[in-house]
Amino acid sequence: MNEFVSLTRRNLIISASAFAGGLAIGVSPARAAFSDSNPWAGADEPLEFTSWLAIQPDGEVIVRVTMPDIGNGVMTQIPMTINEELRADWSKIRAEYADTNRDFRENRVYSKVEGRTGYFSGRSTATERTQTALQVGASARERLKAAAAEVWGVSAKDVEAENSILTHKPTGRTLTYGDVAEAASRVQLASEPAPKPRSEWDTLTKVSRSKLQDPMLVNGSATYGIDVNVPDKVYAALKQVPVHGGRLKGFNKAAIMDMLGVLDVVVVDPDEPRKEMSVEAPYPLFFSTAQAAVAVIAEHYWQAKTALDALPVEWDLGAGTQWTSNEKVKSTALGVIQTEGKVSLAEGDAPKAIAEAQKVFEQDYYSGYADQAALEPLNGTALVAKDRVDVWMPTQHTELAHIVAAQEADVELTDVYMHQTFIGGAFGRRYFSDDTRMVVAVAKKFPGRPVHTIWSREETMSQGRYRPMSAVKIKAGVSDDGYPTSFLVRLASNGQQDQYLKDSPYTGGGAIPSIQVEQHFLPLNFLVGAYRGPFYNTNAFVMESFVDELAHESGIDPLDYRLKLLEPWADPGWANLLQKLAQRAGWGESLPAGQGMGIAIGNFGYNGEPQKGTTAAAVARVEVSKSGELKVLQLDVGADPGTILNPDAFETQLYGATLFGLNMALLEEMDIENGVVVSDNFDTYPMLRLRDIPENIRTHLDVTSGHERMGEAGEPPVGPVAPALANAIFQATGKRIRSLPFRKVDLSWG
Amino acid sequence: MALINLKINGEEKSLEVDGQTPLLWALRDHLEMTGTKFGCGIAQCGACTVMLDGAAARSCTIPVEAVEGVEITTIEGLSPDNSHPLQKAWLNMNVPQCGYCQSGMLMSAAALLKENPNPTDEDIDGAIDNICRCGTYLRVRAAIHQAAKSGA
Numbered sequence: 001m002n003e004f005v006s007l008t009r010r011n012l013i014i015s016a017s018a019f020a021g022g023l024a025i026g027v028s029p030a031r032a033a034f035s036d037s038n039p040w041a042g043a044d045e046p047l048e049f050t051s052w053l054a055i056q057p058d059g060e061v062i063v064r065v066t067m068p069d070i071g072n073g074v075m076t077q078i079p080m081t082i083n084e085e086l087r088a089d090w091s092k093i094r095a096e097y098a099d100t101n102r103d104f105r106e107n108r109v110y111s112k113v114e115g116r117t118g119y120f121s122g123r124s125t126a127t128e129r130t131q132t133a134l135q136v137g138a139s140a141r142e143r144l145k146a147a148a149a150e151v152w153g154v155s156a157k158d159v160e161a162e163n164s165i166l167t168h169k170p171t172g173r174t175l176t177y178g179d180v181a182e183a184a185s186r187v188q189l190a191s192e193p194a195p196k197p198r199s200e201w202d203t204l205t206k207v208s209r210s211k212l213q214d215p216m217l218v219n220g221s222a223t224y225g226i227d228v229n230v231p232d233k234v235y236a237a238l239k240q241v242p243v244h245g246g247r248l249k250g251f252n253k254a255a256i257m258d259m260l261g262v263l264d265v266v267v268v269d270p271d272e273p274r275k276e277m278s279v280e281a282p283y284p285l286f287f288s289t290a291q292a293a294v295a296v297i298a299e300h301y302w303q304a305k306t307a308l309d310a311l312p313v314e315w316d317l318g319a320g321t322q323w324t325s326n327e328k329v330k331s332t333a334l335g336v337i338q339t340e341g342k343v344s345l346a347e348g349d350a351p352k353a354i355a356e357a358q359k360v361f362e363q364d365y366y367s368g369y370a371d372q373a374a375l376e377p378l379n380g381t382a383l384v385a386k387d388r389v390d391v392w393m394p395t396q397h398t399e400l401a402h403i404v405a406a407q408e409a410d411v412e413l414t415d416v417y418m419h420q421t422f423i424g425g426a427f428g429r430r431y432f433s434d435d436t437r438m439v440v441a442v443a444k445k446f447p448g449r450p451v452h453t454i455w456s457r458e459e460t461m462s463q464g465r466y467r468p469m470s471a472v473k474i475k476a477g478v479s480d481d482g483y484p485t486s487f488l489v490r491l492a493s494n495g496q497q498d499q500y501l502k503d504s505p506y507t508g509g510g511a512i513p514s515i516q517v518e519q520h521f522l523p524l525n526f527l528v529g530a531y532r533g534p535f536y537n538t539n540a541f542v543m544e545s546f547v548d549e550l551a552h553e554s555g556i557d558p559l560d561y562r563l564k565l566l567e568p569w570a571d572p573g574w575a576n577l578l579q580k581l582a583q584r585a586g587w588g589e590s591l592p593a594g595q596g597m598g599i600a601i602g603n604f605g606y607n608g609e610p611q612k613g614t615t616a617a618a619v620a621r622v623e624v625s626k627s628g629e630l631k632v633l634q635l636d637v638g639a640d641p642g643t644i645l646n647p648d649a650f651e652t653q654l655y656g657a658t659l660f661g662l663n664m665a666l667l668e669e670m671d672i673e674n675g676v677v678v679s680d681n682f683d684t685y686p687m688l689r690l691r692d693i694p695e696n697i698r699t700h701l702d703v704t705s706g707h708e709r710m711g712e713a714g715e716p717p718v719g720p721v722a723p724a725l726a727n728a729i730f731q732a733t734g735k736r737i738r739s740l741p742f743r744k745v746d747l748s749w750g
Numbered sequence: 751m752a753l754i755n756l757k758i759n760g761e762e763k764s765l766e767v768d769g770q771t772p773l774l775w776a777l778r779d780h781l782e783m784t785g786t787k788f789g790c791g792i793a794q795c796g797a798c799t800v801m802l803d804g805a806a807a808r809s810c811t812i813p814v815e816a817v818e819g820v821e822i823t824t825i826e827g828l829s830p831d832n833s834h835p836l837q838k839a840w841l842n843m844n845v846p847q848c849g850y851c852q853s854g855m856l857m858s859a860a861a862l863l864k865e866n867p868n869p870t871d872e873d874i875d876g877a878i879d880n881i882c883r884c885g886t887y888l889r890v891r892a893a894i895h896q897a898a899k900s901g902a
Binding site: 070071072210211213214215216217218219220221222223224226227229235260300301302303373374375376377422423424425426427454456457458648652655656657658659660681682683687688689690691693697 | 751768771772775778779780782783784785786787788789790791792794795797824825826828829830832836837840841844845846847848849850851852853856874875876878879880881882883884885886887888889890891
């Protein structure tokens with residue numbers, strides 16, 4: 001047995017003995033006090049089997065989920081996985097978020113599973129998590145059977161558990177799960193049951209489930225962060241320094257204090273000392289650094305916003321104003337990659353191989369900053385009282401937010417109570433918890449009343465933690481057969497990393513024996529963060545565009561070229577995916593003038609290792625008019641996560657991520673003026689709408705390798721969309737796109 | 751401050767509020783009807799869509815004093831028990847992802863079906879101008895067709 005299974009067993013025993021001694025581990029006081037703000041408000045003192053599972057006398061099954069659901073269905077996946085073993089009536093299953101306060105009080109009872117992504121909003125099918133959930137289900141089921149057997153005075157071996165009913169097979173007597181829940185929660189088993197082998201699963205991989213919260217999402221009753229309603233709440237409208245990294249000089253509070261509803265004006269000071277945290281945070285707290293800000297507090301939001309707009313404020317904008325335009329950032333970055341950078345990876349001797357190559361080919365690529373543009377503006381509510389802080393957040397990492405809140409309010413971890421709400425989109429923006437820090441920083445200046453801080457849309461998007469800008473050069477030494485022998489990769493950015501540049505399967509498998517990666521750090525002031533498929537999202541565009549260019553230079557079909565480069569790669573799922581998808585898409589058909597096809601592949605989560613993560617590929621067919629109007633005629637997208645647990649949920653993520661990739665390719669870049677991000681709403685940062693969606697986007701779920709891993713769904717498909725389109729556009733027009741977004745590129749031809 | 755009288759989902763409501771307050775914030779913040787969402791504040795995204803006398807409207811840019819005497823329908827008024835054909839279709843097709851835009855999507859769709867009980871794809875594309883960052887668009891369209899077939 002591996003480590004975490006024994007952990008699960010320990011939990012079961014601890015919990016059971018706690019009940020036996022009459023010490024109930026009930027709901028947290030916070031949840032009881034503020035149940036109206038908790039979308040999964042718990043019942044009083046449920047009968048716990050383990051910290052992960054409770055069953056009520058009425059048969060309701062409560063599953064505790066650590067991962068905030070960002071629309072990806074993680075809150076449904078865990079109950080599904082547990083229920084493969086538990087065999088409860090699905091309609092009786094309810095999910096609720098696992099309390100982070102309890103996690104800190106009870107020796108990391110939840111976050112031990114999957115470590116730093118324990119409380120992250122994705123990866124619900126990760127290995128430890130899945131094994132934990134199956135074990136929880138099996139162990140609870142065996143306790144229910146034992147309790148029923150005790151009632152009947154029979155052997156538990158003769159008891160069957162299915163659909164929340166326990167049946168004594170020889171006599172046909174029945175009891176429900178609820179009937180024996182209390183006794184079952186106290187059962188001590190001699191040994192924990194082993195979950196059944198995967199070959200015997202009859203729901204996972206076979207049955208699709210809609211999200212448990214769907215009924216609350218179609219009638220407006222779900223509580224998102226912005227909907228939190230706690231007694232005595234006030235609102236804060238937030239204004240941070242327009243140039244990231246600047247400072248507040250002053251403001252005229254008297255000018256607005258007479259305005260309707262205004263209660264106070266408070267300041268967030270990034271230079272205030274903050275305590276060292278002894279706990280190991282899942283991600284560095286540096287990423288949650290506060291920005292200089294003022295906030296107007298009022299009884300109602302519109303009052304706060306109106307007063308904020310009227311508040312005279314002076315800023316010290318700082319050095320960031322030197323970045324006067326997108327063009328300045330772009331030309332600076334593209335200039336820097338013409339010079340040698342700091343070597344971060346050297347396998348073989350790439351410079352020598354390039355110097356000796358028959359032919360050298362190089363290209364530069366660029367992508368600017370982009371915003372996650374989640375539809376729910378950033379916001380959160382905090383009540384800072386003496387020795388206790390309550391925070392209601394639509395956060396993407398509850399544990400990280402908890403630690404940030406404790407640091408910002410200067411209280412112990414066990415004095416923080418996080419109330420995880422529903423989330424109106426995240427895509428990485430609500431991950432590093434700078435939003436939680438600002439919410440607590442404002443509320444601590446107005447203690448004793450819950451303060452709901454809301455960023456306007458403009459504030460949300462101009463104060464982003466963007467997908468980093470990056471400029472990348474790849475230089476290849478190419479041999480006579482048209483295939484590369486070496487890559488020199490140069491990256492310039494203020495946050496972009498080199499995933500999928502340094503570890504593509506083309507070099508990782510050995511087809512390209514030598515690679516050198518060099519990096520330049522550019523001291524730009526624009527703040528960066530995670531954006532769906534971090535680093536990989538634009539690096540896949542670079543790598544898959546460059547390989548396509550090499551294929552063209554060598555006069556070899558781009559699919560054949562990739563297949564040749566993948567030959568030595570130890571994961572046959574890649575070639576399988578490319579071949580199947582190309583066949584579905586009609587690869588190789590002759591096309592009329594002005595049309596073209598392009599192909600691309602990538603993987604998120606594999607870290608350069610075979611049969612890990614999820615491989616995704618796309619084949620695009622486009623038409624470009626001579627005046628440069630682009631029409632996507634067909635887009636085939638497939639993914640290989642190994643094994644798919646909930647087919648419909650996977651399809652929604654595959655499709656959604658494809659549209660995200662399409663939006664990224666066509667439309668997205670923040671516009672900069674004198675250090676200020678000015679594309680701060682949907683009029684200047686356009687989004688695809690229903691009328692813009694290509695009719696013929698086809699998602700393929702039956703192109704997987706069948707490998708046993710269960711890779712994620714939401715991020716990998718973002719990568720191949722842009723390069724597949726760019727490669728198709730090249731075939732149609734002879735024009736290479738080497739920068740994002742395409743809307744800023746002239747596609748006219750002929 | 752003014753006393754504003756509204757008719758929302760068939761009920762009379764009175765509130766003391768600055769008449770320039772957008773209907774969105776009057777609903778959300780003064781009347782605690784939070785199903786209608788704040789997305790952009792400039793009538794771009796459609797998350798705040800409600801029906802005014804049966805037509806879709808973006809409540810984030812309409813002063814509350816301008817809708818006295820108007821029949822206001824919000825997501826809470828679509829049906830109390832998810833029995834509206836659109837809600838049924840939405841559930842049947844597992845349409846929402848994060849769900850945040852879906853109140854607005856549903857209200858836009860309800861207004862469309864009121865006016866046009868059997869819309870074509872083109873009709874839907876023209877009427878549903880709401881932004882969904884998760885990418886639920888094609889399921890939204892399919893669910894509107896399904897609801898139309900069932901007689902919304």
